[in-house]
Amino acid sequence: MNPVETYLQSLYDIYSSGAGVPEMSGYGALANLFNEIGKTLKPRVRCIINIANKGAGLPDGGLFTPDQFQKRAKGELLEGQLPSRGAIEVKPTTVDVDTVAASEQVRRYLKRYQQVLVTNYRDFLVVGLDRDGNLVKRERFTLAVNDAEFWKAAARPRPLTSDEAREVRNIARRIAAIVLLEPALDDNYQAIKNATYSWPV
Secondary structure: OOHHHHHHHHHHHHHHHOOOOOOHHHHHHHHHHHHHHHOOOOOOOEEEEOOOOOOOOOOOEEEEOHHHHOEOOOOOEOOOOOOOOOEEEEOOOOOOHHHHHOOHHHHHHHHHHOEEEEEOOOEEEEEEEOOOOOEEEEEEEEOOOOHHHHHHHHOOOOOOOHHHHHHHHHHHHHHHHHHHOOOHHHHHHHHHHHHOOOOOO
Protein backbone atom coordinates (compact mmCIF):
# COMPACT_ATOMS: atom_id res chain seq x y z
CA MET A 1 0.00 0.00 0.00
CA ASN A 2 1.01 3.61 -0.58
CA PRO A 3 2.25 5.31 2.65
CA VAL A 4 -0.76 7.63 2.62
CA GLU A 5 -3.19 4.73 2.23
CA THR A 6 -1.46 2.92 5.09
CA TYR A 7 -1.66 6.09 7.18
CA LEU A 8 -5.39 6.52 6.57
CA GLN A 9 -6.11 2.84 7.20
CA SER A 10 -4.14 2.88 10.46
CA LEU A 11 -5.95 5.97 11.70
CA TYR A 12 -9.35 4.56 10.74
CA ASP A 13 -8.63 1.26 12.50
CA ILE A 14 -7.87 3.20 15.69
CA TYR A 15 -10.89 5.47 15.24
CA SER A 16 -13.34 2.65 14.50
CA SER A 17 -12.20 0.67 17.55
CA GLY A 18 -13.62 3.34 19.84
CA ALA A 19 -10.64 2.76 22.14
CA GLY A 20 -8.29 5.46 20.91
CA VAL A 21 -7.43 8.87 22.36
CA PRO A 22 -8.22 11.63 19.80
CA GLU A 23 -4.73 13.12 19.73
CA MET A 24 -2.16 10.65 21.01
CA SER A 25 -3.35 7.33 19.57
CA GLY A 26 -2.47 8.44 16.05
CA TYR A 27 1.14 9.38 16.82
CA GLY A 28 2.48 6.06 15.53
CA ALA A 29 0.60 6.31 12.23
CA LEU A 30 1.80 9.88 11.74
CA ALA A 31 5.43 8.97 12.50
CA ASN A 32 5.27 6.04 10.09
CA LEU A 33 3.92 8.33 7.35
CA PHE A 34 6.69 10.88 7.85
CA ASN A 35 9.36 8.19 8.05
CA GLU A 36 8.22 6.45 4.86
CA ILE A 37 8.13 9.74 2.99
CA GLY A 38 11.36 10.82 4.66
CA LYS A 39 13.17 7.84 3.14
CA THR A 40 12.65 9.34 -0.31
CA LEU A 41 14.24 12.69 0.58
CA LYS A 42 17.87 13.82 0.31
CA PRO A 43 18.97 14.05 3.02
CA ARG A 44 16.56 11.59 4.57
CA VAL A 45 14.26 12.91 7.25
CA ARG A 46 13.23 10.91 10.30
CA CYS A 47 10.40 11.64 12.72
CA ILE A 48 10.83 11.13 16.45
CA ILE A 49 7.72 11.38 18.60
CA ASN A 50 7.78 13.03 22.05
CA ILE A 51 11.14 14.76 21.96
CA ALA A 52 12.76 16.13 25.13
CA ASN A 53 12.04 19.54 26.58
CA LYS A 54 14.71 21.96 25.35
CA GLY A 55 13.38 24.98 27.17
CA ALA A 56 10.11 25.58 25.33
CA GLY A 57 7.92 22.71 26.50
CA LEU A 58 7.33 19.27 25.01
CA PRO A 59 6.62 19.19 21.26
CA ASP A 60 4.77 16.13 20.04
CA GLY A 61 7.66 15.33 17.73
CA GLY A 62 10.63 16.50 15.73
CA LEU A 63 12.09 15.97 12.26
CA PHE A 64 15.76 14.94 12.17
CA THR A 65 18.36 14.33 9.46
CA PRO A 66 20.91 11.43 9.35
CA ASP A 67 23.86 13.50 10.58
CA GLN A 68 22.03 13.90 13.88
CA PHE A 69 22.18 10.18 14.58
CA GLN A 70 25.96 9.90 14.52
CA LYS A 71 28.02 9.12 17.61
CA ARG A 72 31.04 10.90 18.99
CA ALA A 73 34.47 9.33 18.51
CA LYS A 74 34.35 7.78 21.98
CA GLY A 75 30.95 6.26 21.33
CA GLU A 76 29.07 8.82 23.40
CA LEU A 77 25.65 9.77 22.09
CA LEU A 78 25.17 13.34 20.96
CA GLU A 79 22.82 14.99 23.44
CA GLY A 80 20.92 18.23 23.42
CA GLN A 81 20.27 18.18 19.68
CA LEU A 82 17.34 20.10 18.25
CA PRO A 83 15.45 18.65 15.25
CA SER A 84 17.09 20.21 12.20
CA ARG A 85 13.84 20.08 10.22
CA GLY A 86 11.68 21.57 12.95
CA ALA A 87 9.23 20.50 15.66
CA ILE A 88 5.80 18.92 15.27
CA GLU A 89 2.61 19.86 17.12
CA VAL A 90 -0.33 17.45 16.79
CA LYS A 91 -3.98 18.01 17.67
CA PRO A 92 -7.18 15.94 17.19
CA THR A 93 -8.97 16.01 13.82
CA THR A 94 -11.66 18.31 15.27
CA VAL A 95 -9.20 21.12 16.10
CA ASP A 96 -8.41 23.92 13.63
CA VAL A 97 -4.71 24.10 12.77
CA ASP A 98 -4.75 27.85 12.17
CA THR A 99 -5.92 28.38 15.74
CA VAL A 100 -3.17 26.10 17.03
CA ALA A 101 -0.54 27.81 14.88
CA ALA A 102 -1.46 31.17 16.45
CA SER A 103 -1.27 29.81 20.01
CA GLU A 104 1.27 30.76 22.65
CA GLN A 105 2.39 27.11 22.74
CA VAL A 106 3.45 27.15 19.09
CA ARG A 107 4.97 30.62 19.54
CA ARG A 108 7.29 29.17 22.22
CA TYR A 109 8.25 26.31 19.94
CA LEU A 110 8.99 28.69 17.08
CA LYS A 111 11.36 30.73 19.21
CA ARG A 112 13.27 27.57 20.06
CA TYR A 113 12.98 25.45 16.91
CA GLN A 114 12.51 28.13 14.21
CA GLN A 115 9.91 26.03 12.40
CA VAL A 116 6.85 23.99 13.45
CA LEU A 117 4.70 21.56 11.50
CA VAL A 118 1.19 21.83 12.96
CA THR A 119 -1.26 19.06 12.08
CA ASN A 120 -4.61 17.63 13.09
CA TYR A 121 -3.94 14.49 11.01
CA ARG A 122 -5.97 15.86 8.09
CA ASP A 123 -4.46 19.32 7.68
CA PHE A 124 -0.70 20.01 7.61
CA LEU A 125 0.59 23.55 8.12
CA VAL A 126 4.23 24.61 8.43
CA VAL A 127 4.80 27.91 10.24
CA GLY A 128 7.82 30.03 11.02
CA LEU A 129 8.70 33.56 12.10
CA ASP A 130 9.81 36.44 9.92
CA ARG A 131 12.63 38.81 10.86
CA ASP A 132 10.22 40.92 12.90
CA GLY A 133 8.97 37.93 14.88
CA ASN A 134 5.63 37.70 13.07
CA LEU A 135 4.02 34.34 12.32
CA VAL A 136 4.52 33.18 8.72
CA LYS A 137 2.53 30.35 7.14
CA ARG A 138 5.06 28.71 4.83
CA GLU A 139 3.42 25.63 3.39
CA ARG A 140 0.09 23.83 3.70
CA PHE A 141 -1.61 20.68 2.54
CA THR A 142 -5.15 19.57 3.41
CA LEU A 143 -6.48 16.02 3.09
CA ALA A 144 -10.03 16.92 4.19
CA VAL A 145 -11.77 20.18 5.08
CA ASN A 146 -13.34 18.88 8.28
CA ASP A 147 -13.46 15.98 10.71
CA ALA A 148 -16.49 14.27 9.15
CA GLU A 149 -15.08 14.37 5.61
CA PHE A 150 -11.73 13.04 6.81
CA TRP A 151 -13.19 9.94 8.47
CA LYS A 152 -15.45 9.34 5.50
CA ALA A 153 -12.40 9.33 3.21
CA ALA A 154 -10.37 7.19 5.61
CA ALA A 155 -13.15 4.57 5.75
CA ARG A 156 -13.21 3.98 1.99
CA PRO A 157 -13.89 0.20 1.75
CA ARG A 158 -13.11 -0.36 -1.95
CA PRO A 159 -9.79 -0.42 -3.79
CA LEU A 160 -8.64 2.92 -5.19
CA THR A 161 -9.20 3.68 -8.85
CA SER A 162 -6.15 4.52 -10.97
CA ASP A 163 -7.01 8.24 -10.75
CA GLU A 164 -7.38 8.02 -6.97
CA ALA A 165 -4.12 6.10 -6.65
CA ARG A 166 -2.39 8.80 -8.71
CA GLU A 167 -3.82 11.47 -6.41
CA VAL A 168 -2.60 9.54 -3.34
CA ARG A 169 0.90 9.53 -4.84
CA ASN A 170 0.60 13.28 -5.39
CA ILE A 171 -0.51 13.71 -1.79
CA ALA A 172 2.60 11.85 -0.62
CA ARG A 173 4.77 14.12 -2.75
CA ARG A 174 3.13 17.25 -1.35
CA ILE A 175 3.55 16.02 2.22
CA ALA A 176 7.19 15.25 1.38
CA ALA A 177 7.59 18.83 0.18
CA ILE A 178 6.18 20.03 3.49
CA VAL A 179 8.61 17.83 5.40
CA LEU A 180 11.56 18.94 3.29
CA LEU A 181 10.77 22.63 2.74
CA GLU A 182 13.92 23.65 0.92
CA PRO A 183 15.57 26.14 0.95
CA ALA A 184 14.02 27.52 4.15
CA LEU A 185 15.13 24.45 6.09
CA ASP A 186 18.80 25.06 5.34
CA ASP A 187 18.53 28.44 7.04
CA ASN A 188 16.65 26.78 9.89
CA TYR A 189 19.34 24.11 10.24
CA GLN A 190 22.14 26.65 10.40
CA ALA A 191 20.26 28.70 12.98
CA ILE A 192 19.75 25.59 15.11
CA LYS A 193 23.42 24.57 14.83
CA ASN A 194 24.49 28.02 15.91
CA ALA A 195 22.10 27.97 18.88
CA THR A 196 22.78 24.40 20.09
CA TYR A 197 23.48 24.18 23.79
CA SER A 198 26.95 22.92 24.69
CA TRP A 199 26.52 20.27 27.34
CA PRO A 200 29.20 20.01 30.04
CA VAL A 201 31.54 17.04 29.54
